[in-house]
Amino acid sequence: MALMDAKQYEASLRRLKLKVYMFGKRVENPVDDLIIRPSMNAVAVTYECAHRPEYEDLMTATSHLTGKKINRFTHIHQSVQDLVKKTKMGRLLGSLTGCCFQRCVGMDSLNALSMTTYDIDRKYGTGYYQRFLKYLKYVQENDLTCVGAMTDTKGDRSKAPHEQEDPDMFLHVVKERDDGIVVRGAKDHQTGAVNSHEIIVMPTLTMREPDKDFAVSFAIPADTEGITYIMGRQSCDTRKLEKGNMDRGNLRYGGHEALIIFDDVFVPWERVFMYKEWDFSGQLVEQFASYHRQSYACKVGVGDVLIGASQCIAEYNGVQKAAHIRDKIIEMNHLNETLFSSSIACAAEGHKEPSGTYYVNTLLANVCKQNVTRFPFEIARLAQDIAGGLMGTLPSEADFRSAEVGGWLEKYYRGRSGVSTENRMRMLRLIENITMGSAAVGYLTESMHGAGSPQAQRIMISRQVNMEHKKKLAERLCGIRKDDGPT
């Protein structure tokens, strides 16, 4: 089953025995839970689109291991073209779902591990790369969704992992056995966690020798004994429990994050990809982060939806010809396409690593993500500006349907002639959903902190630029330095 469809994906999730908690209670059936299900629907789009002729070119790739057609989310990039298509796939899926579709983190983990395991083996003569390839083949053949678990809860940020009062603040090895290792800890903000078949664990930061028990990477089935998921809340999440669907904004799709607890979880050796090679923790983190910073092209797709919604509401309100509205829409498009540009650029400037995997240009990937920490906020601000205050003060769908007061809402919330009041309300709810409702976790908070908070990219940018080269350029032009540059 190298390419599952949406129904097969849903059925595969039903076979998992996940231990999920939300609002203090065990969720026995996450697939049908009204709050979780929209996020499952969004992941399902990544399966469905692989079968649609009009999207297949971006959604599928040819496995370098088997030569079979696979979902691009399980692919190891074999060319610059693959990297470019990854960016385009992110935009496409963001535009089709209007939210986080959750599957990129697993793809980025697989690609980062394909390079780091190879490099560890070259230095230490270990056998991680072959283990990894065997695992990759399993993921590709079964078209699995993997959650990439990197972020530890970190405890006291001023202390290294081994200095923490409670060592569980960073996931670590607690026992070594003949057949594997036992780990304990937690991974936070795990996007799409309960929609995933597998968990791929990586260290959260660059470690030093005293931290070697924390330098561990592995993959395990999502329903392994000892794993517990605690769902994160989202603004307006319980609207999904209400009668009607208008107040959800996005009727079908959403995202989710969860805290994953690893309570003495056993990992067999064949699933371990890094074990105490602390000197490769930084490389793995950097490679994963660079790929994931490229992945934020997804927000361009969500931006496409938000810009479309802003144009619609301007038309519904009858203000679409106002010069300042047109200019704001242009600005939104300018910002959105700038995001796309930097994601495309880091892909187009990618290169081949010793393992054979193609890797993004890390400077441009960090520039891309730095832009993402800012521009969606400005796009959201402009969308709210165009939408008007009603987006935040609109009465509920129940009031709109009410026999007593619904008529007044129908009358007083009507906009331009020819546009129904209900359509106007629906569009306002979609803008609310993306800019301050449940999808704002994906469009704004994730944009700020996902794949590393803004300062992480700034540090990488400062490391990656060649400042000496820039100084020389300046010194030559003003006569301080004499060299053989163009006369």
Place this chain on the structure above:
Amino acid sequence: MMGRLRIGLKYCGGCNPRYDRGQAVASIKKRLEGRIAFVSYENPNTQGILVVTGCATACVDLTPFKGRPLWVVTSLKEVEQFVETMRKG
């Protein structure tokens, strides 16, 4: 199918299309009814391939179609040109 040109249909991925590719193909089908039949591009019996891309970048890899008659349309204007070409036979 007799007498109709069997054309394999291949789309780009549609990340940011400048026109509705699906609608364009529906229009081609309607206007060239009886002249062409769209089949899967993987069908070995195609007599040519139509590649429908959402923009002029046309990022589809064309190497699998090497040696076969190929039409690439990247805009509604080129859709019109394709229809005209087919009508002229």
